[in-house]
Amino acid sequence: MRSKIIDEEAVVAQLEDGMCIGIGGWGSRRKPMSMVAAIARSSLRDLTVVSFAGPDLGLLCAAGKVARAVYPFASLDSIPLEPHFRQARQDGAILDEPWDEGMFVLALQAAAWRVPFLPTRVGLGSDLVRLNPRLALVRSPFADHSELVAVPALTLDAAICHLNRADSRGNASFLGPDLYFDDLLLRAAPARRFVSVERIVATPDLLAEAGTELRLRIGRMMVDGVIERPGGAWFTSCTPDYERDEQLQKTYAASAADRGAWEVFRKEWIDVSSEEFAAKVAR
């Protein structure tokens, strides 16, 4: 049986400048921060980041990796606005591609289903149609003839997610309240689909720990590489393994206003190996 176990550096090695990368989780919840940090300290540049965004997008903006943000919101949950992302926006440092949350799901779904677009009324009347150059209008071919928004497939060059458990072949489970859209992001990428987890377990233990099949929502046909990284979502929440580290999130947020503080944060949490990152988190 083929093992898919790799590490963050192997993920970065498969990414290229200018790629469109989807990042799992929601806001400041279950974000693949260890992989995000590895991208932040790499030489990669001009990335398009696709995310229900939190500190993943903010941290990559602060590290100068983002050319284009494709997102319906950016929030740290307990801190409503993402300060590093705000800074990048207000400096005009990145291109902004705005989405509605549900419309964003349709775009990923269209990619996953390999159709060019899906129709919706969402976006009509709003400034999304003006500000998001991907969107178009389409007329219904049926008797209603109504004009709708055509939401194009948002196909990803790579997808990265952090889950609770996986086996070495890439089957994975979520143990917290919500899968969010991690399965959809992994399906929207034809290749380079990477999952980090708190712990790798034997296949039978996936169900034993989850307690129900309903939590085994990531199948190995959706995953190319698995990383075992306890604390890999730090400082975001990864319930029930851990809650958000509010103190570290505050430190991260405060560093947006102060170049010196950002350099300190960067030195301590980004410019370290993934093993050192995990060791700090475990303390």
Next chain:
Amino acid sequence: MGGTEVAAATRAEQCVVALAECFRGDGEIVANPIGTVPMIAGRLARATFEPDLMVTDGEAALVAGDEAFGWPSGKVVEYYNPYRSMFDIVWSGRRHVVMGASQIDPYGNQNFAAIGADYQRPKAQLLGFRGAPGNTVNHATSYWIPVHSPRVFVEKVDVVSGVGWDRAAAAGRAATEYLDLRRVVTNLAVLDFGGPEHRMRLVSVHPGVEPEEVAAATGFPLATAPEVTVTRAPTAEDLRLIRTVIDPDGLRDREVR
């Protein structure tokens, strides 16, 4: 009343009741008020006059029980509602959201995405569009503005995230079919869109507020209802529920003074 003195309602409690009234008649839908005072209001509406409402726990469940923050007697889940199924609810129309607004115009176009003339280099980046475009064209929407000011009530918003009546009309039937902008509740007053061509209109002022005060805090001419009334005051039972069951820690007073 047994002789027990009930302390007079605070402005925050008055706002809770005004927001609760937004849900009157809604029946068996998800009441999804966002923000502290609106969340308390959704619970109050269910506990008093709208018992079939469903409410979220802020995460992935619809829950029974009257408490708004924390579940001292245990959380009772009615329905598993991860974000994936939330959009099924939104697009089926069985929801009434209460959103905030950094800017709102006379037709109810709302902005909480970004402030400034140049969208690609805004003066202030805010939340993003979130679910506002989809919410507004799919189901009932009301707004909660804790500080009524001309900076919020503007003639023209910088970016349209939530869709107003005029913009929906221009976009055609698929935009207007389910558009249902109900009310705007502020720390001063209750407004709706019953003015000419669905323009915003003053419906009631909270006790102690004069209509002139509302007009001065609004950055465009307000239409007025034939008879501007005073917003219904909380009943003794409303106050008991708010103070002892729904929000015993008084979080409401941090949002409105």
